[in-house]
Each structure stands twice: as C-alpha cells, then as structure tokens.
Amino acid sequence: MIKIQKGNEPEKLTKLRKRTIAAGLPPKEAYKRLKNPLKGQVRQCLVDEQGGLCAYCMCRIPRMDAEPQVAPIIIEHRIPRAPSDGRDVGQGLDYQNLLAVCHGNRASGGTRKFMDLTCDAHRENTEFRKVNPCISDTLTSIFYQLDGKIGASDPDVSFDLLETLNLNCSSSPLIAERKAALDSLILALGNVAEDVLFDYCIAALEEFQAESNPKTPYVGILIWYLETLIDGLHAR
Secondary structure: OOOOOOOOOOOHHHHHHHHHHHHOOOOOHHHOOOOOOHHOOOOOOHHHHHOOOOOOOEEEOOOOOOOOOOOOOOEEEEOOOOOOOOOOOOOOHHHHHHHOOOOOOOOOOOOOHHHOHHHHHHHHHOOOOOOOOOOOOOOEEEEOOOOOOEEOOOOHHHHHHHHOOOOOOOOOHHHHHHHHHHHHHHHHHHHHHHHHHHHHHHHHHHHHHHOOOOOOOOHHHHHHHHHHHHHHHHOO
C-alpha cells in the first residue's frame, strides 16, 4: 500500500453533494443519489488517480478474473456510510473519502466464505484503527516478506491490514501475485553488475516512486525491497 494523491472531484459530484446536504440526506441516502453516468465518471477519476491499482491490495483494477455478476471495480468509502456510532460527517459523497478497490475475491451470488474475502469485501462496515491510504504517515510501518506477505510493525496498522482487509488471505491470489512481482524485480537485479548495483537501485526506486498512471501492480512491495536493499548497500 502506498499513498494516494487525491485529485479534483468532478464538478457534477460537487453539485450533487450540495443538493443532498441541502435536502438533509444522511450519508447512506446521499450516496444512493449517485447514479450513472456520473457514478461511472467518479469511478474512473478514482481509478486514474490511483494509477489503475486497488487502493488496498494494489492489484490492477479491473481484475480480469472477476466472476459474472461481480463488479470488477468498487467505489469504497474509507469512512463507512453507516458507521456504528451513526455520525454524519458528509462521508457519503465526499470525494476525499472515496477510493477505488478491486472485487475483493467476491464470487457470484455471494457464495464465497468470509475468510476468503479481501479488501472492502472483508472489511464490510469495520472502521480502520489507523490506516488511511491518503495519509503517508499511517503507512510508514508497513513491510513485506520475500514470500509475498504484507505486515506492519505498528500493531494498529497490522490489524487493519491483516484482520480488517485480510491482505494475506491464503485462498486469494494476492500473496502469490506480490511474490511474482518481487521475484521479477529480483531476477532483473541479478543481471546488474555489483559495481553499479547501488546506482541502478536508486534509479529504479525513483522510477517506481514517480509512476502516475498506470502504476506497476503491487509496486508497494517493489519500493519496500529497493529501499531495504539500498539501505544495506549503503551500509557496506
């Protein structure tokens, strides 16, 4: 997971939000007023600003393995539309609160077990303890393992990643796909001469960090590995 830089919201969404506020609609009801073609425009804006990646797991969206009748891209509310305490902070149509996420390993007809779901599908209405993809300070403790698993040294962030979002779900392709992305990078680094490896890693890191649209799927694990490797090479 890496920081998402939010862009400008569609003008028509701004107008819609103002109308729902004037009507006194709560977040859940306000969001129901978002319909196509505006809904599709908002979804595309979110996908574009995220570089075509899921805000949580960082897979490419839309995924090509979505089953029939399963939406391949979901508009997600970071603050739930119906939080357990019932508060209304205008989150229903607040563009800063909207993210684009993958199908979360959903199956047609809702037949997949809860333990097999990821991202917003597994999160449901649970609020995050700390993670906010739009605030980099909440992501600094995240690390990865060479087998493709994700973790965090901050216990609240770890809970958000592993319990709330289920990003190490063994029955989803996430771990294997992260590992494949990392293995590809490691293979490329293996062909670099040792005397230029440090400079090569710096350049590769800067290139990944500068990506806008599209971004490389699972770029978070690639950035983590390069930063770790650079630190090790620098310490020699």
